Amino acid sequence: MKIATLKDIAEQLNISVTTVSKALKDYPDVSKKTKLQVKELAKTLNYKPNAFAVNLRKRESKTIGLIIPVIVHHFFSNVIKGIISQAEKKGYLVITLQSDESYELEKKQVELLLSQRVDGIIISLANGTAKYDHLNEIIAQGKPLVMFDKIAKIVKCSKIIIDDRKAAYTATQHLIDIGCKRIAHFRGALLPQNSIDRFLGYKKALLDNNIPYDPSLVYICECGDMSFEEGKKNAEQLLTDHDDVDGIFINTDLVAIGAMTAFQEMGVKIPDDISIVGFSNWFMSSVISPSLTTINQPGVEMGKMAFKQLLKEIKALKKGKTFEPKTVVLKTDLIVRASTKNTIS
Amino acid sequence: MKIATLKDIAEQLNISVTTVSKALKDYPDVSKKTKLQVKELAKTLNYKPNAFAVNLRKRESKTIGLIIPVIVHHFFSNVIKGIISQAEKKGYLVITLQSDESYELEKKQVELLLSQRVDGIIISLANGTAKYDHLNEIIAQGKPLVMFDKIAKIVKCSKIIIDDRKAAYTATQHLIDIGCKRIAHFRGALLPQNSIDRFLGYKKALLDNNIPYDPSLVYICECGDMSFEEGKKNAEQLLTDHDDVDGIFINTDLVAIGAMTAFQEMGVKIPDDISIVGFSNWFMSSVISPSLTTINQPGVEMGKMAFKQLLKEIKALKKGKTFEPKTVVLKTDLIVRASTKNTIS
DNA sequence: TTCTTAATCGAAAACGTTTTCGAAAGTAAC
DNA sequence: GTTACTTTCGAAAACGTTTTCGATTAAGAA
Incomplete structure (x- = not known):
């Protein structure tokens, strides 16, 4: 016994x-x-x-911490999967925590992981996070830190991201290419870097095509998390505000699906009346009707990359070496489906 | 530093x-x-x-292990969320592992968690698991073990489940109530207990309503995981095998959505030609068209329950007390949506 | 024989805590 | 001046490993 x-x-x-x-x-x-x-x-x-004794003696835990805003989320659960599988392959275990988009919780969780003496931390920031002391503390303690997707540019650590601006540009350009003249944007929360970048990509695509940028066509989400309901609400608002919009680029698939549902309820035909492009390529987007044109965001690969980078840094530190923070930009693709329709050719 | x-x-x-x-x-x-x-x-x-030192001294880690078949899965990610949030509240951390429906991996992961000296383990079995030595080892080591959803009845430990048989009965009865006469069943893999129970519920509902049970209407999935493609394949097969089916009860929403997609591609109208009931209430099911009638499976609550039970047992063991394994059956609801249509009244 | 080398083992310290037990010093009572 | 408490502290053992460094023995070389 x-x-x-x-x-x-x-x-x-x-x-x-x-x-x-x-x-x-x-x-x-x-x-x-x-x-x-x-x-x-x-x-x-x-x-x-006895792992405790080995850890104590070797001063390492073969365990890493992972903090994400939400778990029940197609993109994030893919990232989790990528990280956990890669970590297990290399003999590491993963402690997962959910920040629920709250800065306070996120901060507390970082402390928790540090006192657990994890060998490194992977994090995707909460929308509410604007201060970075807790992140700098990780670095100050000499622990590797890798951020992915929702990052803070100022913090000196490795980052795994996609080129949000470019992807958004591609998405918007697609709407323009198929003949859209008045293109709205649901940009989600104000703060997160990728929300900003996607907005900038949208704007640049417009200007590059000599389409005037109209701020009233950009809808912000004041709430914490982008949701299905948010999409519905924005869609309804849009319809009362403007009757000439023929295309929307939406920050996230889930919101896009909410918007599509609202439009269909109000008798707006997609893609005939309005073309819609989402972002992330949730599995759902391929099976709804009409299927959603979107940007594919490689979750599993992102997770794997994040762990690989973290492990590199853990090993470097163990050997007493220093390392330079590295930023990896993963490729995204535009996936054209039925929610956008060519009205030109 | x-x-x-x-x-x-x-x-x-x-x-x-x-x-x-x-x-x-x-x-x-x-x-x-x-x-x-x-x-x-x-x-x-x-x-x-230093957590290592404290753990070593106190002989407890304030950490539990969690093994699930798949992470990217609406139901399971909800359970993860429930467990992690509840655990954090009580000062426990969670190490998550994915068995990928493989018995071999699951076994290895149990060993891993045991040598990590977690205070307890929560597990949902892989479809491939038919031997239970690794589970009994956990119990033999005096560690609490809680199984949920995909359980093994023989193993003497606490279990958090739903009444699959009853839920399946309700789902099938619904099809009968709205006038279906020839009802098929996509039952998924052969082995898992809930697959068996759902099948039994389906069968009992038929017999209770004097509808003959026809084995050729039950479609088995030989593959490891129930998937979208599986649903499409089964739907196509069903259409060539039988032309008189007017209702299907399907093991899992994802498969149901696959089937619906296939049917729509083949010109079969839902619910006019065939009514469909799924299982689990994935978020997706509420936004597809037509929306899917299904059984709601309370993932977050299941996760919370599982952790609560585990914690109870951890505390009991700490005080040197023994405890009786407990089985908690959670309530499910039938959610009627557009994929089933009353053809009677 | 004496010296060198190889093979095999173990004592002890260290990792950082927690907890038991006793010591010391001060205070109060007689 | 003795006894009896109270208050405050610290030595030491323990948790289970890992690793350094010497010790011991045997075998081979001179």
Whole structure:
């Protein structure tokens, strides 16, 4: 019932704890005979090294922390999957926490992970996060930090992102290419960097095509998380504000789907009356009707990359080396589906 | 840069490590003055107790393990969310692993968690799991184990489930009530208990209503995970096998959506030609067209329950008490939407 | 024989905490 | 001056590993 320790093995074999430890890790200064005996007994006693003791001694936990705004989310759960699978391959475990888009919680969770002595932290910022002391503390403690998707540019750490601006530009350009003249934008929250970047990409595409930028066509979401309801609300508002809009680029698929639902309820035809482009390529977007044109955001790959970078830094630090923060930009693709329709050719 | 320890504080204050430790936890045998000094210095040094050392000493990690078949999954990610949030509230952290529906991986992951000395394990079984040695080992080590959703009845541990049979019965009865005469069933994999139970509920509903049970109407999925493609394939097969089916009860929403997509591509009208009921109430199901009638499966609540039960058992064991495994059955609801249509009244 | 080398082992310290137990010093009572 | 408390502290052991460094023995070389 009690879990076996090195001491138990040593006593049963009448040898020292030292020798048992060395035998199990194939040190050269242990005889073949003893090694065999030790290994055999270890197996029958179902010996497993006590991780606490190993951690304490080695000053590393083989564990990393992961903080994300929401778990029930197609993109984020893909990232989680990517991180966990990659980590497991390399012998690391992942402690996951959800910040719920709250700065306060996020800060508390960083403290928690630090006192747990994780070997490194991967984080995607909450929308509410505007102060970065808690992140700088991680770095100050000499712990690797990797941010992904929702990042803070100022913080000196590695970042795994997509080119939001370029992707948004591509999305908007697609609307223009198919003949849209009045293009609205649902930009989500004001703060997060990718919200800003997507907005800038949208704006640039307009200007590059000599379409005047009209601020009244940009809808902001004051609430914490972009949601289905937000999309519905914005769509209804848009319809009362403007009757000439023929295209919308929307920050997130979920919001886009909310908007589409509202439009359909109000008798607006998609894509005939309005073309819509979303962002993220949620699985859902391929099965709704009409299917949603969107930007594919490679979640699993992002997760894997984030862990790989973190591991690189963990290893560098272990060897006493320093490292330069690196920013990896992952490729995105425009996926054209039924929610956008060419009215030109 | 270096992280402060009790010793550092002790040396700077010229007192013993013992006193520092006691001061920080407000032991009565430390003077107010020393307590104040210690706490102040601890704050300025940003002292955080070393979790490894505490764990080693206290023989508990305040960490639990969670193994699930898939992360990117509406129901499971909801459960994860429930577990993590509840655990955080109680001061516990969660290490999440994904078994990918593989018995081998699941077994390895249990070993991993045990050697990590987690305080308990929550698990939802892989479809491929038919042997339970690894689970019994957890119990043999005196660690609490809670299973949810995909459980093994034989294993003596607490279980959080829904009444799959009853839910399936309700779903099938709904199809019968609206006038369906030939009702098919996509049952998913052969092995998992809930797949079996849902099938039994389906069958019982038929028989209770004097509808003959026809095995050729039950479609099995040989593959590991139930997927969108599986639904399409089954739908196509069904259409060539039988032309008189007017209702289907499908194991999982995702498969149901796949089937609906296939039907729509083949010109079969839903719900006019065939009524469909899914299972789980994925968010997606409410926004597709037609929206999907389904059984609501309370993921977050299930996760919270699972953790609560686990914590109860952890606490009992800590006090040296024993406990009786408990099975909690959560309520489900039928959610009627547009994919089923009353052809009677 | 004596010296060198190789092979095999173990004592001990260290990682950072927690907790038990006793010591010391001060105060109060007699 | 002795006894009896109270208050405040610290030594030491323990949790289970890992690793350094010496010790011991045996074998081979001189």
